[in-house]
Amino acid sequence: MADLAIAPPRSSVIADAFLRHRLSWSDALIWLVGIAVYFVASEYLQLATQTVIMIIFALSLDLAIGYGGIESLGHAVFFGTGAYAAGSYALYVSSEPISGLVAGGLAAAVLGILSGLLILRVRGLTQVILTLAIATMLLQVATTAKSITGGDDGLTGYRIAPILGQFEFDLYGHTAYIYGLVILAVVFLFCRVLVNSPFGLTVRGIRDNPLRMRLLGVPVTARLLTLYTISAALAGVAGALSAQVTGLIGTDSLSFLLSGNVLIMLILGGIGRLSGAFLGATVFVVVSDRAAAIDPFNWLFVLGAMLILAVRFTPSGLTVVIDRLVARLSPGARRT
């Protein structure tokens, strides 16, 4: 009879997975653009920092939806929880920013476990409604618990200490941007490793066919709960980062609007590709900002039109269009 120990991961599979998803020139380009923004568009650093935060948030949602097939319309609940946790941490425990991020991530992870136990029992529309219901309940709690969250006025008055005791947050957002960029790089590399790991393969298998994975001996609910918790933690980190760089947390950080926006970002960029989060969040934040600046009353029309056009002409996301263009230019290019 076979040994009951689990066989070690097959190294060739993991190596192949990393090779197929290896860092490419397009990845390098993303980071070069990220660094270039700091030097050539310093007047837009606050907008760029918001973009970086939304990319992290979109990456977290991509893990849940794109890789695990977990439908969610309430992901802002983790973003908001992370934000309030980091704000409260700065207010009552320590103003040190890195541990504040960890606190935000942990608080969101705990909520991820608790809500995951409920929502992962079901799939499809029921799952969507449950995520929405949980987010709505938490929003109500945040609005009511004024002594903790500040209610509709928001949570303010906390101070964030210099990063590593050296880099003070400045009015122009230089430190905040670099800080956000570094956190994004760490989150991105973590996600990259995760989705290409044996764990990542199994959750992709679960997304394709959960029953089949069960037949292969995989504890499907436990794996999905792990993924959902990680996704929640990363959303919490994004929320914590937002709280730290803006110095204000409003109840809109838990809102359905934010949950919808981050989903639109993913749809725009491409779901289940990681790179889609970068492109989708950037396009969304920049177009929203410019449209609002040009026409403060009708800018949502521009967003709506952009989404309709994207879904109509690039249903798999803008990254797929770029991939096709690159493939056309270099026939040997492989799927990333």
Next chain:
Amino acid sequence: MTELLRVEGLTAGYEDGTVVIEGISLSLGEGSTLALLGRNGVGKTTLLASIMGLTKIPDGRVTLQGRDITRRETHTRAFDGIGYVPQEREIFPSLTVEENLAVARARKGAWTLEAVYELFPRLAERRRNYGNQLSGGEQQMLAVGRALISNPVLLLLDEPFEGLAPVIVDQLAAAFDRIRNETGIATILVEHHAEIALSLAEQAIVLDRGQIVWAGDSATLLHDRAMLASLIGIDDAVAHEA
């Protein structure tokens, strides 16, 4: 021969209350092969699904290596050593051949990636192709390989030859023959092609309307065309001779 699987008075069906099989009892020894035959809709797949824990079992008991697994969850049964190759194959389209093989929660044993590639060289050639880029035959090889790589003690094969070209059927039959002769894996084979199933198995069971109507040596049934035709239907018997 040591008993591997015992099914006692098994009644099973689905969540809506439908009962498909009733009072099924059978026993399977380690390393032996059982052919499960019958017309369409008599409960062959339901019996396999029940052994795998995919049905509602109001009555009866399933034991594997002496341990009662009747109420165990499906993924735990798989890790206990039951490999299941469903009729639909269910290859993961977004994973490569190698990744499809790697996602199984493997127990240590003789069946490694290399051993599967040695059994099905075609899979080695296609190891970097995605699941949705494979032919039907390649998908079936992958489905079997994926079940083997978890090093099962019992393999459940549901219509593994369905819809495949004769040359692929021959390759798969040869592979099953090797699995039977060279490893200690016991197999329950549900197959519409009765002659192939009977030639691969030592024992056979025929189901009708959810109950066992015949059980015995495969050879007996294989050589008695009249009995075979009466048990599984005239059309099927003609099809086998064709």
